[in-house]
Amino acid sequence: MIRILIAEDQRMLRGALALLLDLEDDIEVVGQACDGQEALSLITTLQPDVCLLDIEMPVKTGLDVTEQLIEIGSITRVIILTTFARPGYFERAIKANVQGYLLKDGPTEQLAESIRRVMKGHREISPELIFGTFKEENPLNAREREILSLSAQGKSANEISSILHLSYGTVRNYISEALNKLDAKNRIEGIRMAEQKGWL
Amino acid sequence: MIRILIAEDQRMLRGALALLLDLEDDIEVVGQACDGQEALSLITTLQPDVCLLDIEMPVKTGLDVTEQLIEIGSITRVIILTTFARPGYFERAIKANVQGYLLKDGPTEQLAESIRRVMKGHREISPELIFGTFKEENPLNAREREILSLSAQGKSANEISSILHLSYGTVRNYISEALNKLDAKNRIEGIRMAEQKGWL
DNA sequence: AGATAGTTATGACAATTGTCATCTGCATAA
DNA sequence: TTATGCAGATGACAATTGTCATAACTATCT
Numbered sequence: 001m002i003r004i005l006i007a008e009d010q011r012m013l014r015g016a017l018a019l020l021l022d023l024e025d026d027i028e029v030v031g032q033a034c035d036g037q038e039a040l041s042l043i044t045t046l047q048p049d050v051c052l053l054d055i056e057m058p059v060k061t062g063l064d065v066t067e068q069l070i071e072i073g074s075i076t077r078v079i080i081l082t083t084f085a086r087p088g089y090f091e092r093a094i095k096a097n098v099q100g101y102l103l104k105d106g107p108t109e110q111l112a113e114s115i116r117r118v119m120k121g122h123r124e125i126s127p128e129l130i131f132g133t134f135k136e137e138n139p140l141n142a143r144e145r146e147i148l149s150l151s152a153q154g155k156s157a158n159e160i161s162s163i164l165h166l167s168y169g170t171v172r173n174y175i176s177e178a179l180n181k182l183d184a185k186n187r188i189e190g191i192r193m194a195e196q197k198g199w200l
Numbered sequence: 201m202i203r204i205l206i207a208e209d210q211r212m213l214r215g216a217l218a219l220l221l222d223l224e225d226d227i228e229v230v231g232q233a234c235d236g237q238e239a240l241s242l243i244t245t246l247q248p249d250v251c252l253l254d255i256e257m258p259v260k261t262g263l264d265v266t267e268q269l270i271e272i273g274s275i276t277r278v279i280i281l282t283t284f285a286r287p288g289y290f291e292r293a294i295k296a297n298v299q300g301y302l303l304k305d306g307p308t309e310q311l312a313e314s315i316r317r318v319m320k321g322h323r324e325i326s327p328e329l330i331f332g333t334f335k336e337e338n339p340l341n342a343r344e345r346e347i348l349s350l351s352a353q354g355k356s357a358n359e360i361s362s363i364l365h366l367s368y369g370t371v372r373n374y375i376s377e378a379l380n381k382l383d384a385k386n387r388i389e390g391i392r393m394a395e396q397k398g399w400l
Numbered sequence: 401a402g403a404t405a406g407t408t409a410t411g412a413c414a415a416t417t418g419t420c421a422t423c424t425g426c427a428t429a430a
Numbered sequence: 431t432t433a434t435g436c437a438g439a440t441g442a443c444a445a446t447t448g449t450c451a452t453a454a455c456t457a458t459c460t
Contacts, residue, residue, distance in 0.1 A: 010283065015308025016216035083210065108215025143437080154389025156416070170438050176418055186446085187417080188388060189354025343407080356446070370408050376448055386416085387447080 002119055005031040005048040007039035007065070008081070009057045013104075017052070017111070024112045036060025040068060043076050050099075050115055055082040055089055063089065066096045077118055086198025088138050090129055100124035138199040144178040147171055149200055152191045202319055205231040205248040207239035207265070208281070209257045213304075217252070217311070224312045236260025240268060243276050250299075250315055255282040255289055263289065266296045277318055286398025288338050290329055300324035338399040344378040347371055349400055352391045 004021065006029060008014040018029045031046050033039035035058040043051055043065075053062035060068075066078050079100030080093050093101050099118045102111070103126040114124040140148065150160045161171045175187065184190035194200060204227060208214040211234070218229045231246050233239035235258040243251055243265075253262035260268075266278050279300030280293050293301050299318045302311070303326040314324040340348065350360045361371045375387065384390035394400060 010304050012281075012304040012306060012308055012311070013213050013216065016213065016220050019308065020216050020219055081212075104210050104212040106212060108212055108219065111212070151388065152392075154384065154386060154392055156386065158416085166437095167439055169440060172417070172419090173438085176420085179418075184354065185418095186354060186356065188351065188391070191388070192352075192354055341406095358446085366407095367409055369410060372447070372449090373408085376450085379448075385448095 002027045002050060002115060003030045003046070003048045004028070004115065005033065005039070005042055005046060005051040005076075007033040007036065007042075007051060007057065007062065008054040009034050010054075020108065021112060021115075027112060027115065034058075036062065036065045040065050043069065043074060044072065047074075048076055050077045050079060050118060052079050052081050052115075055080060055084065063092050063096065066093065066098055070096060079115065079118060079124065084198060085126075085128055086196070088198030088200070090198075091137060101129060102126050103128060138197075139181040140178055140194065140199055144174050144181070145194075145200055147174045148178050148187075148191060148194055151175060151187055152195070202227045202250060202315060203230045203246070203248045204228070204315065205233065205239070205242055205246060205251040205276075207233040207236065207242075207251060207257065207262065208254040209234050210254075220308065221312060221315075227312060227315065234258075236262065236265045240265050243269065243274060244272065247274075248276055250277045250279060250318055252279050252281050252315075255280060255284065263292050263296065266293065266298055270296060279315065279318060279324065284398060285326070285328055286396070288398030288400075290398075291337060301329060302326050303328060338397075339381040340378055340394065340399055344374050344381070345394075345400060347374045348378050348391060348394060351375060351387055352395070 004027060006014055006018055008017070011034070014032055014034070018032055021027050022029050030048050031042045033042050037059040039051065039053060039057075039062075040060065053065055055062040062080055062082070066080070069076060069078065077099040079102060080098050081102050081104060082089065083104045085103060090101060100114060100123065102114060102124060105128075106126050118124055138145075146164065147160055150163060155163070157171045157175065158168055160166075161168045164171070179186070179190045182190045182193050184193055204221065206214055206218055206229060208217070214232055214234070218232055221227050222229050230248050231242045233242050237259040239251065239253060239257075239262075240260065253265055255262040262280055262282070266280070269276060269278065277299040279302060280298050281302050281304060282289065283304045285303060290301060300314060300323065302314060302324060306326050318324055346364070347360055350363060355363070357371045357375065358368055360366075361368045364371070379386070379390045382390045382393050384393055
């Protein structure tokens with residue numbers, strides 16, 4: 001019997017997947033979580049064989065959870081299940097050594113089979129992701145990401161400077177540099193592009 | 201036997217819901233669509249009793265489909281099933297006289313029951329939506345929406361002016377007016393707020 | 401005809417943004 | 431020790447953005 005845990009904030013999908021997987025003879029859903037924090041604590045207490053993690057969840061993302069599972073030496077295998085084929089997400093997941101990265105756009109029917117294959121030691125990656133997407137890595141460094149994120153919340157250069165204790169000019173330099181790297185002609189375009197690639 | 205059609209672009213959820221509903225004795229999933237266009241044509245040919253429509257789908261949104269169903273005098277009952285509790289969406293759905301507006305954050309278990317209740321003539325609205333959200337109507341007029349949308353794509357005031365054949369100053373007046381109505385302190389904040397409310 | 405409202409335009413102003421060259425410390429590698 | 435590179439900072443400039451007062455031109459209603 002394969003014991004699995006599902007972490008997904010959208011209740012309808014979580015419930016449907018749990019029901020669907022429980023119909024399989026060899027799979028048992030032992031727990032459900034609606035945010036990353038809950039997922040982490042349930043995984044450590046329940047020690048399921050496999051966990052299905054959404055990425056964009058409240059409190060902690062699925063990627064955060066994955067990285068922390070490694071730190072504490074958990075043996076639970078991780079399958080990321082997300083809407084987003086964003087290069088940044090995929091890259092981070094692969095670096096965290098997940099056993100699977102599936103898209104919510106993929107077929108329902110193969111989910112159970114993917115779980116079984118992961119249990120046998122295979123890596124399950126949605127075919128859309130195997131080619132192309134990986135080589136596009138995030139050109140922004142930590143500061144640029146940080147500053148662009150704040151800008152994306154509508155903060156002005158001045159506000160950002162006082163939040164981060166940097167000078168006004170420095171903030172603008174970082175934004176300018178980020179826009180240059182992204183080949184965007186203004187903040188708004190830059191934010192759109194970075195968000196769309198998962199570079200935040 | 202209640203004949204239903206599911207229109208939802210996320211394949212995993214669509215498949216899971218179909219499977220789940222097919223398990224009910226009195227419900228039969230007669231069709232599935234992955235975009236609004238397909239939904240519309242399947243509904244007209246299959247004439248299901250109820251259709252479950254996602255809002256944000258390719259080609260046509262679920263709201264577009266609903267409005268067109270009214271125009272052609274379809275008797276299929278509509279249940280909107282969406283992630284978004286955005287006032288703008290909800291308002292438009294109610295005006296189009298949908299029989300149900302459920303959130304994907306709601307419980308899986310009650311979906312089948314909601315469908316049965318809709319068949320009996322009830323209106324099914326997610327409880328989160330009943331209070332508060334309705335009175336917040338879109339303060340932006342058509343021009344303001346149009347211009348803010350273009351701005352959201354990263355266009356400058358100058359570009360927008362030549363796209364819409366308006367003067368540079370006029371475009372900036374509209375943006376200024378929109379930001380004022382939204383109580384936002386710059387474009388980026390205004391865009392975020394408007395998008396979040398479904399006012400686009 | 402006069403009042404009213406909606407759409408578009410203009411000009412002026414200040415604030416913010418985007419760009420660039422240059423400069424300072426500081427750490428670290430050769 | 432010198433060199434190199436990085437994180438920040440500064441100043442200057444032009445372009446863009448946000449705000450406001452005002453006006454012209456419709457169309458509509460009374």
